[in-house]
Each structure stands twice: as structure tokens, then as C-alpha cells.
Amino acid sequence: MSNFLSHLTAAILTTALAVPTFAAPVNQTLPPGVAKSLAANKIESDALSVVMLPLNGDDTPTFVNADVSVNPASTMKLVTTYAALELLGPNHQWKTEFHGDGPLIDGTLNGNLYLKGGGDPKLNMEKLWLLLRELRANGVRTVSGDLILDRSHFIQPALPIFDDDGGDKNKPYLVGPDSLLINLKALRFAVRNDSGKIGISVEPPIANVRIDNRVQALPSGKCPAWPDIRYSPVTDGDGVKVTVTGKLAAGCSGQTYLSLLDHPTYAAGTVRAIWKELGGKILGKDRVAEVPEDARLLARSYSPDLAEIIRDINKYSNNTMARQLFLSLGAEFRNEADGDDSKAAQRVIRQWLAKKDLISPHLVMENGSGLSRAERVSARELASLLQAAWRSPYAAEFISSMPLAAVDGTMRKRLRNTQVAGKAHIKTGTLNTVRAIAGYSRDDDGNTWAVVAILNHPRPWGASSILDQVLLSLYNRPASANTAQR
Known part of the structure; x- marks a missing residue:
């Protein structure tokens, strides 16, 4: 009986395998x-x-x-x-923090001020301003030591630099990631012709960026969608000099975004610029190091949700x-x-x-x-x-x-x-x-x-x-x- 069942099972399996299977219909031609x-x-x-x-x-x-x-x-x-x-x-959120390694006495942080990046993709000027306002509200006005950037959150890969058209390396879309990415590392240059006087502003107003204004003022005319303004940056010491040339009619303006500084220089320069506007002082220099374990948290900011x-x-x-x-x-x-x-x-x-x-x-x-x-x-x-x-x-x-x-x-x-x-x-x-x-x-x-x-x-x-x-x-x-x- 068992032999009969085994033959019957084999026959059923053979029949089942012989039945053709039909795949769901698929279109393989372009519309x-x-x-x-x-x-x-x-x-x-x-x-x-x-x-x-x-x-x-x-x-x-x-x-x-x-x-x-x-x-x-x-x-x-x-x-x-x-x-x-x-x-x-x-x-999910990212956090950015200020720490201090010395006592705070009568508005003076007697030590170094540390800015620890947590990889926030959207730490823009407004968020940094609010974070510095919190630092100020917590009693800090003057820093006797250095401004120290902690960029240790990421272990950065060694990847090739991408430039699709082989042109301007200062394009903002080419900015790489960083543990302490501030404002996408972009500098906004705005040029205006106010009644024949050419004015050029940079935001944020980082001291390391100097302007050589050579733009020619023209009489009143129709403002073009793309003004004839050119920017020629040259690395100069610890900063950059930007020569601005071209022509601009009265009442017209133009702007562009460039990435000219490395991450530490940009971050430190932006912190100092905003802190100065808030009436604060940092007496020491800028450098990169990790926050010591015994440092004290002074202010913290959270990113928007993922x-x-x-x-x-x-x-x-x-x-x-x-x-x-x-x-x-x-x-x-x-x-x-x-x-x-x-x-x-x-x-x-x-x-x-x-x-x-x-x-x-x-x-x-x-x-x-x-x-x-x-x-x-x-x-x-x-x-x-x-x-x-x-x-x-x-x-x-x-x-x-x-x-x-x-x-x-x-x-x-x-x-x-x-x-x-x-x-x-x-x-x-x-x-x-x-x-x-x-x-x-x-x-x-x-x-x-x-x-x-x-x-x-x-x-x-x-x-x-x-x-x-x-x-x-x-x-x-x-x-x-x-x-x-x-």
C-alpha cells in the first residue's frame, strides 16, 4: 500500500509540474x-x-x-x-551645542568657547542667531579664550570632488558635507546701483571676505534679468578677496551665491559676525578641536524634524x-x-x-x-x-x-x-x-x-x-x- 501511495504522489507531482504557469501581463513597449x-x-x-x-x-x-x-x-x-x-x-532631529571650559564671571567666560556640530543639514543663519541669542541670554558676553570648532561628529570619507561641467568650483551645489555645516556654506553677494553709487554687500558679513568694487555705474535703464556682473575670487592669506566687475544701471540690482571659504573658516567667521552684532566679543583665535569631557553646556539648538x-x-x-x-x-x-x-x-x-x-x-x-x-x-x-x-x-x-x-x-x-x-x-x-x-x-x-x-x-x-x-x-x-x- 505504501508503494502505491508513493507512486500516486509522484504522479500527482509530475502532473502539477507539467501544468504551465501564466505570468501576469506586462507591457514591454514604450508609449x-x-x-x-x-x-x-x-x-x-x-x-x-x-x-x-x-x-x-x-x-x-x-x-x-x-x-x-x-x-x-x-x-x-x-x-x-x-x-x-x-x-x-x-x-529625528540634529543638535548643535555651545560649551565652555572655564568659569563664567560677570558676563565673561574665562576660558574657551566650543561650538560642537551634530551634522545638522539645516543650521541656517536664523538658527545660529537664535542659538547665539540663547548663549547671550545665559550670561555670556565676552569670551577670554579661543573659539573652538568641534567637527568630529562625522568620520568623513575620501571621495572624489565632483564637478560635472569642469567649470566654477565655487558653485554652492558642490559644497560637501561637514559635521558643522552652517548656512550651506554659502555667501550671498548683493550689488545695487543707488542713484549712481554702487554698493556691494556680503551675507554673512565675514571679515575674511574682502570686496574690490570695480562695477561701473550706468544711467537709468531697463533692469536686465541677468545683470552683467562678474565675480573673481582669489585666496588671500587666511581669507579671500573678491573682485567684482561689470556694469549696472541706476535703480537696478543683482545677486549671486558663492562658496569661497572652507568649512572651519566659514563657520568661525559667521559666529564672530553674528556675535559682534549682538554686542559680544571673542578675544582669542579660531581653531578646531573636540569638546573636553569636563566642559559645561552653555546653549543648545535642535534642527527641524527629518x-x-x-x-x-x-x-x-x-x-x-x-x-x-x-x-x-x-x-x-x-x-x-x-x-x-x-x-x-x-x-x-x-x-x-x-x-x-x-x-x-x-x-x-x-x-x-x-x-x-x-x-x-x-x-x-x-x-x-x-x-x-x-x-x-x-x-x-x-x-x-x-x-x-x-x-x-x-x-x-x-x-x-x-x-x-x-x-x-x-x-x-x-x-x-x-x-x-x-x-x-x-x-x-x-x-x-x-x-x-x-x-x-x-x-x-x-x-x-x-x-x-x-x-x-x-x-x-x-x-x-x-x-x-x-
Whole structure:
């Protein structure tokens, strides 16, 4: 009898294995509008990876070149920000502190003043001013010793300096992360022609930045959108001299942002400038060291919640803040084997993805911002991450951090006067040879889709119109067989 049962079991198994399995229907062709736009811009179809996944409903997904390893540009920020939401929590905050190592007597700190950075991505001028006001309110007016910067929070990686166009190294978007990042290390130069008199101001008013004003004043005229003003910075001793040239008509103004100082010089200069405005004095010099264990806490500031931080990162594609967040993940979970916080962040994110069953063999992360030639991912991997985020408890925070088509952020001027306006939360990505979009968009039936479209091409001219056509084609897609049967 047992022999009969064994033969019967084998027969059933053989029959079961012989039954063909039918995979869910998948579309593997580009929408006609997208293919037409590619042809019009003379870009080969194999340069474009597209994935469209229905998140509610049972429509047919699209996978075109979905498993090709591509450079995602700034859409990589979605990996970093979603991982941070789940690993750190939406209410995670960073702290910045002032410490003193001597007694406070009659308004004088008889010792050194320490500023300890905690990696805050958004320690701007207003927050630093409030922190210094708290220091002043706690009785400090004069510091007899040095201003000491503690930049030990991050273990910095040795990464190559990125400059996509090989041009101006002083562009603010190239600013690297730092444990004590203040105001994104940006200097704002404002030039005005007031009745023939040229005035130039710098904010913050750091003493190490000196201006050589050579701007020519012109009579009254129409103010151009881009005034003919040029800035030529030259490192000079412990600071920088900026020669400003060009022409400016009466009543006109212009401004620009530059990053000219290293992190310690900028941080110390900004602290001294604000402290001077508040009537305070620091008698010693500036240097970098760690806060002693016996130092006394004098004032503390907290950053906005992470949910607000990722909104700035994704809406405006802020590279410096994204890199700051990436290193914060590493600093939070580092172990002795990691070496630096970039490697720690890479390890932590891969472990997190594995726990979510998001297998990502193409994923390569260098700094977490997408401002990299080394970073890679496939469209399928990024779309799968968006699909997982849709089911996350923090889906609302994540989705709302992305630019809204035709409304704000880097999508503010795109898809205006179309059906997609206001219906798609889309992160953009741009490098010299990359154009990308990734996020969530609705179709004409009100269903939501995860959408990824990444174009890697030596000459991606017209790519924005191609990627916009992906969203328009999704909105106006023809009804699938599943939809027609409902």
C-alpha cells in the first residue's frame, strides 16, 4: 500500500509540474508619444529606461530597459530619504551645542568657547542667531579664550570632488558635507546701483571676505534679468578677496551665491559676525578641536524634524543636505569595521533593503545625493522601492517631500496647462549626460502609479520633454484588458 501511495504522489507531482504557469501581463513597449518624442530628439530608445507600476487597481505595468544599470542623478535622493525616514524616524532631529571650559564671571567666560556640530543639514543663519541669542541670554558676553570648532561628529570619507561641467568650483551645489555645516556654506553677494553709487554687500558679513568694487555705474535703464556682473575670487592669506566687475544701471540690482571659504573658516567667521552684532566679543583665535569631557553646556539648538529636512532635499534637490543626511545615517549606525560614515551608510541601507526583500544588485551608492558618476541603480529597483514606500507608515511624509508637477520645487515650470499639473509628485535628476524622473503620478481614472524614467545619453537634448511625455502618456494611457472588464 505504501508503494502505491508513493507512486500516486509522484504522479500527482509530475502532473502539477507539467501544468504551465501564466505570468501576469506586462507591457514591454514604450508609449507611442514617448517613442515619437525620442525620435524627434534623435535619441535611441535603448537610452531610456521606463517602469510604470500600478499601485491601486490591476492595470498592466510597463517595463522597458528596466534592468539596465544606469546613473540615476538626483533621483538617488529618494533612496537616501526613504531609508532615513524608516531608519531614523520622521521626527529625528540634529543638535548643535555651545560649551565652555572655564568659569563664567560677570558676563565673561574665562576660558574657551566650543561650538560642537551634530551634522545638522539645516543650521541656517536664523538658527545660529537664535542659538547665539540663547548663549547671550545665559550670561555670556565676552569670551577670554579661543573659539573652538568641534567637527568630529562625522568620520568623513575620501571621495572624489565632483564637478560635472569642469567649470566654477565655487558653485554652492558642490559644497560637501561637514559635521558643522552652517548656512550651506554659502555667501550671498548683493550689488545695487543707488542713484549712481554702487554698493556691494556680503551675507554673512565675514571679515575674511574682502570686496574690490570695480562695477561701473550706468544711467537709468531697463533692469536686465541677468545683470552683467562678474565675480573673481582669489585666496588671500587666511581669507579671500573678491573682485567684482561689470556694469549696472541706476535703480537696478543683482545677486549671486558663492562658496569661497572652507568649512572651519566659514563657520568661525559667521559666529564672530553674528556675535559682534549682538554686542559680544571673542578675544582669542579660531581653531578646531573636540569638546573636553569636563566642559559645561552653555546653549543648545535642535534642527527641524527629518520630515521637514527631506522636503528641502527632494523639492529643491539639495545635494549638500542629501550628503549630510547620508553621513548621518552612517554616524548613527556605524561600527568599527565600517571605516567611515559613507561606508557605514551604504551597509545600513543595503541591510535595510534586504529586510524589505528589495534585492538591488545594480545599486551603487557613493554619497547618496546622485551628484556622482559612480552611483548606479536600475529603473526596476527604484520603482520597487517606490512601491514599498507606498505601503510604508511614512508614505505621506515621503510623497509630500517630492516636487508637485507645475506647482513647486524643480517641477514648478514643467507640465503647466496639462492634465498632469498638480497630479504627480516627481523627483527630478539632472547631470550632463543624465535626465531622470521618479515618483508617483495619477492616471485619468484617478489611480496612482509608481513611475521611473531615466535617460542616459551623451547628448540628452530635449530629454525633459521626453520624460514629461512619459507622465502624459501614463495619464492618457489606453484602457487595459483588465480595466475594460471592470
